[in-house]
Amino acid sequence: MIMKKDYIFEDARIRVMETGLLTKADFEQLLAEPSYAAALNFLKDKGWGGPDAPKNAEALLQAEEKATWDLMEELLPQSPLLNTLRLSRDYQNLKAAVKQIYTDSALDAERLFVEGGTIPSAKIRRALEEQDPEQLPEEMAEAAAQATEVLARTGDGQLCDIILDRAALKALLKAGKEAEDPVLNEYAQVTAVSADIRCALRAARSGRDGETIKEMLVEVPGLDLADLTEAALNGRQAVSDYLALTPYASLAPALSQSMSAFECACDNLLIERIRPQLYESEKPGPLVAYVIARENEIKCVRLLLSGKLNGLPENVLRESLRNSYV
Amino acid sequence: MGNLLSLALTTGAPAAAEAAPALLNDQLGIVYALLGVALATLLAGIGSAIGVGMGGRAAAGVLTEKPELFAKVLILQLLPGTQGIYGLLVAFVALGKIGVLGGEAPDARTGLLYLAACLPIAFVGLLSAIHQGKTSVASIGLLAKNPKTFGKAMLLPAMVETYAILALLVSILTVSNL
Known part of the structure; x- marks a missing residue:
């Protein structure tokens, strides 16, 4: 009898790993650290980089990325x-x-x-x-x-x-x-929406015509490429107004604000959409969501560390702070 | 069949025809009763095996990262195991009354009653153990996130047990009073 894989072991292990993700309070504390070195020490105290944590921030972040993918390889060997x-x-x-x-x-x-x-x-x-x-x-x-x-x-x-x-x-x-789990479809759609909007605005700014811009975009459910192109030719606010009429309306205020706020809102939207996976079991969704959450967390930490290294003030860094998955 | 054949050979076909229903009646009684015993043991046992297996896989996942939770997750894993024991209990009581471990073989009607009496724990045992296993898996996840919630985590799958106990009561009271 062929038994369908139920992911019970994998999900239970991920439930434990989720307790190691940075919370909103952790991000606030990281943000409040007085210097780059102090922020790095805070991460090391949280167990980042393991017992032999690299001194270099980029090496530390790469070690964390590798640890995430190594865990996935261990849980799902050679799985597509x-x-x-x-x-x-x-x-x-x-x-x-x-x-x-x-x-x-x-x-x-x-x-x-x-x-x-x-x-x-x-x-x-x-x-x-x-x-x-x-x-x-x-x-x-x-x-x-x-x-x-x-x-x-x-x-x-x-x-x-x-x-x-x-x-x-x-x-x-x-x-x-075509993916086995719908979380991957959510990931693909939010990523494509974010890329389409950034691409349309960038192309419009560089003076490309409507037809060329439309050809550069990809079809995403919920976005009309002709309307998006037309809006892009009229500037960021017009795209924001158009976005307010689509299923991605929650991204519109951030786009009005700035491109970095928009990118942050896209990451937050993805985290909101995957958050129900915290309560799922017997499905691959929690594993996929964990990887997305971990990559999002590392991206956010990289931005904060880079800001600290360059001496950016706390209020500027706060703009790039993403929502935590846990 | 052997009894009917020898009766037919020694007394002639008409007598055998008269005796056949009575013999069949006696033999079918034990068949029905044993079918009930088998169902109670099999279905409740299968349910428990599935439930405990699910709990075990979740427990192994948690123990890979937090071995100190062994005692707590073991209790949660074992909760769906009770239905199998209930099925076995009903089966033992029935076996003690139908001429296998004691008592005497039932007629066909009584045998059918034994079969009917065993069905509640057989089916409720099967389904409740599987669902209790799923609830145990969720509770093990809860415990993994916060070991202080052990009391609450244990209560949730224990609620599913209520219905297995109700089925056990019906089955055991019926089997005992037949």
């Missing part, structure tokens, strides 16, 4: 469940490989590529070097060919980025839709 969350790294590596080959750069691979994607970065580079698209998934190979051709023809790196970013979002939405 979390591939949706890894996709962005694949496209980041693809972008680096396309540009490295075009510029014939001899930069160290470690500096260009990130690990933890679904495809090893060396394989992506080899596929492009050998011009063998069959080594890559179909959508990725198509995007790589288009980006390479545009880069060779125009030398426009920004256009190359746009093609690959769009392909990455399309792949993310497709993976989210």
